[in-house]
Amino acid sequence: MSTNTLIVLPLLIPLLAAALCLASWRSVLAQRLISLVAVLGLLAAAVALVHGIWQDGIAVLHLGNWKAPYGIVVVADLLGAIMVLLAAITATAIALYSLGSLERAPEQFGYYPLMHLLIAGVCGAFLTGDIFNLYVWFEVMLVASFALLILGGERAQMEGAIKYVTLNLVSSALFLAAIGLLYGLTGTLNMADLAVKLADHQDNPMVEVVAGLFLVAFGIKAGVFPLFFWLPASYHTPRIAVSSLFAGLLTKVGVYALFRTFSLMFPLDEFVLRPVLLAMAGATMLVGVLGAAAQFEFRRILSFHIISQIGYMVMALALFTPLALIGGIFYIIHHIIVKSNLFLVAGLTYRLGGSYELKALGGLYKRAPWLAVVFLIPAFSLAGLPPLSGFFGKFILIRAGVDAGSWALVTVALIVGLLTLYSMTKIWAEVFWKPAPSEADPGVPPPGSLMILPVAMLCVLTVAIGIGAEPVYRLSERTAAQLLDPSGYINAVLGDQP
C-alpha cells in the first residue's frame, strides 16, 4: 500500500471502530475487543505512516480524485504524521488502562465509541489540508469530548462541563468567523492554496484581523494565557482515563493548529502578532506553574502543569528559528507521552491511597515502591532532569532562546523549570514520604496489571526518548525544516502549478 493511501487509515480505523462499538452496544465484551484491535491497528498504521513519509516525503490524497485546490485534500507531512503517531500511542495506553480500570456503568453508556470518535477527530485535525475540514474535525473531537466529560453525571462534572462547553463553543464560533473572512478575502479554503494567495495580500490589514481571530480561537483550545480558564475547571472532574486522554491530546490539537497556521498561512518572520505570541508564551508558562504550586489536589496540579508546558511550545513557535522549532517539536513529542502518563499514575495512586488530595495520601513509598519509580520517571522528565526526555526538549528550547537573544523568556523558562521541580517534589513528599495519615483501608480495589502495563510502557518510552535523543532530534529537525519552508507542502498539495 502506498503512503498516499495509507493516510486514510488513521481516519478510517477509529471511525470504523466507533461505528462497530455502537453496533454492539449491548455487548461490553465485544466493544472491548473492538477497541483493543482498533488502537493496535491505529498504532501500526501510524508507525507505517511516519516511516513512509520519512522515506518518500509529504503524502497527499485527493479525496474523490478532485484535484486541489477545488477538492478536499488529506495531507500528511512529518508534523502531522508524528502527531498521529503520538495520538496512537496515547490511545493505546488509554485503551489498555480503560479495560483495566473502568466500572460497568461508563462502559455500558458508550465510553468506547466516544473514545474512538475523539481519536478520529484528533487524527482528522492532524491530517486535513483544508481549513474548513479542520473546523469540522475540531467539532467531531469536541462533541465526543463533551460527552466523555460528563459520563457519570456527578455535580463537579456538570459544573466543569458548562465552562468547558461554553468556552470551546466561543472558540469554535471565532474560528468559523475567521474562516468566513478568509474565504471572503481569498476565495479558497485549501491551506496550501491559502498560503499562496495570502502572500499577495500582505498589505491588507484584514489579514492581521483574521490571524488574530485564529490566534484567539486556537489559543482557547490550546489553553494559553489568558484563555485557559476552562482547563483547570474541568480536567480533573471525569474518570482518570478520560482526563489522561484529554491531557495528552486535546490541547495539543490547538498547539498543532497554531503551528500549522502560523508557519504555513501566516509565516511569523515579520508578522505583527509575533510579540503578542512571545508575551503569551512567557505568561502561560509562569501562570500555569504558579497555579500548580498553589494546588493540593493531584489532578489539579497536573492540569495546571499542562498550561505551563503549553507555554514552552508556544515559545518555540514564537521564536520561530530553526532550532526553536526543533525544540518545540521535541517538546511536544515528550510532553504528550509524559503528561498522559502522569495522569495515569495519579489514577494508580488513587487506587492505592483512596484519594486525590495530597493531604489525605501518604506512606505509599513503603506500600508500593514500584509506584514511586513510575511516578519519578515522568515527574522528573516533566521538570527537565537529565537524562530523561524533558531535559533535551527544554535544553534545545532554551539554547534557541539564548541564540535569539530573548533573555527575558529564557529566564522565565528556567524559573518555570525550577518551579515544576518544586511542584513534583511536593507531590513526592506528600504522597510517598510522609507517613500515611490513617491506617484505614482506602475503600477502592487495588490496581490490576492492565492498569500498570500502559504506565510502564509510557515510562519506558520516556526513558527511551531521553537515551535515544539523537534519532528523535533528527526527526524533529526534518519536521522543523518542512515547517520553515512551506514550499514543499504547497508543491505537494497543488502539484506543479505555478
Next chain:
Amino acid sequence: MNTLLAICVGVLYSAAIYLILRRSIVKLVIGLVLLSNASNLLIFTASGLTREAPPLIPEGESMPAIVADPLAQALILTAIVIGFGVLAFAVVLIRRAYEVVEADDMDQMKGTDT
C-alpha cells in the same frame, strides 16, 4: 444590503456576548445559539452577495456571467448542522446541570474553580 447585514452580524455578536456573560445558564445557551448564527451570517456576508443567477446550470447551456458562490452556502449549511448538534448537547447539559445543582445560576457552580 451589505451594510445592513454587517450591522445585523454586529448586533447578533454583541447580544450573544451579553447573554453569555449573564449568570443564568438558560441565557448562556441562548447566547451560544446567537453566537453560532452570527458566525454563519458573517460567512454569508463576507463571501460576497450577488443578485444574479443561482449556481445551477441546465444541461447544454453555458454559465451566465455572474452566479452566486455555492461554496459559501455549503459551508454555512455544514456549520448550521454542526451548530445544531452541539447546541442540542448544550441544552441537555444545562438541563442536567439544573437537576444536579438545583439552580439556574452560574455563581452556584464554582465548586471546581478554586
